[in-house]
Each structure stands twice: as C-alpha cells, then as structure tokens.
Amino acid sequence: MTRPRQYSLCIENRGYAAALEPRKIYQRIQDPAAQKLGLVRIVDESGEDYLYPEALFVPIEVPREAAGVFVNKSA
Numbered sequence: 001m002t003r004p005r006q007y008s009l010c011i012e013n014r015g016y017a018a019a020l021e022p023r024k025i026y027q028r029i030q031d032p033a034a035q036k037l038g039l040v041r042i043v044d045e046s047g048e049d050y051l052y053p054e055a056l057f058v059p060i061e062v063p064r065e066a067a068g069v070f071v072n073k074s075a
Contacts, residue, residue, distance in 0.1 A: 001052050005027055005062075005067065005069060006007060006027070006028045006029075006030065006059065007025050007026065007027055007028055007059070007060050008025070008026055008028045008040065008057035008058060008059050008060060009024075009025055009057065009058045009060050010022050010023065010025075010026060010049065010056060010057055010062075011023075011056065011057065011058055011062050012022050012055070013056065014045065014056070016044075016052060016056070017050050017053075018045075019044045019045050019046065019050070020042075020044060020045070020052070020056065021045070025060065025062075025070070026042045026043060026044065026057070027034070027042070027043040027070070027074065028040055028042055028043075028057070028059065029041040029042070029043065029049050031051070034051050035054070038053060038055070039051040039052065039053060040052055040053075040054045040056075040057055042057065054055070059063075
C-alpha cells in the first residue's frame with residue numbers, strides 16, 4: 001500500500017534562503033529518526049530531500065481533490 005504524500009508550508013527560511021521559499025508548500029518525507037532531533041525531511045528547490053529544522057515548517061493537509069496538483073510530473 002502506497003502512503004499518501006505529506007506536505008508542509010514553509011513559514012520561515014532563515015539560514016536556507018537559497019533552498020526554501022516562505023509561503024511555499026513542500027513535500028515532506030516521513031523520517032522518525034530526524035523528527036526525534038527536531039528535524040523534518042523536505043524535498044526542496046533542488047528536487048532532492050534534505051533535513052531542515054522542524055520550526056521552519058507547519059504540516060498541512062491537502063484535500064484529496066487537489067493532491068494531483070502537487071505530484072511532480074517529471075519524476
């Protein structure tokens with residue numbers, strides 16, 4: 001069974017201006033080990049996933065009807 005994609009809204013990009021844009025929605029990848037350290041794994045502007053401080057993001061729920069808009073068509 002495929003896990004539904006999860007997303008977070010960037011609320012601040014302090015220290016990561018080249019990789020993150022405030023008010024932009026990013027795909028979040030579950031990483032329990034990182035979460036214990038206060039980090040979140042995010043697919044950033046490079047298209048790769050990296051760890052960022054959890055405080056820079058707010059998790060959001062994307063309605064099922066809109067989920068297709070967030071799928072990376074080039075992947």
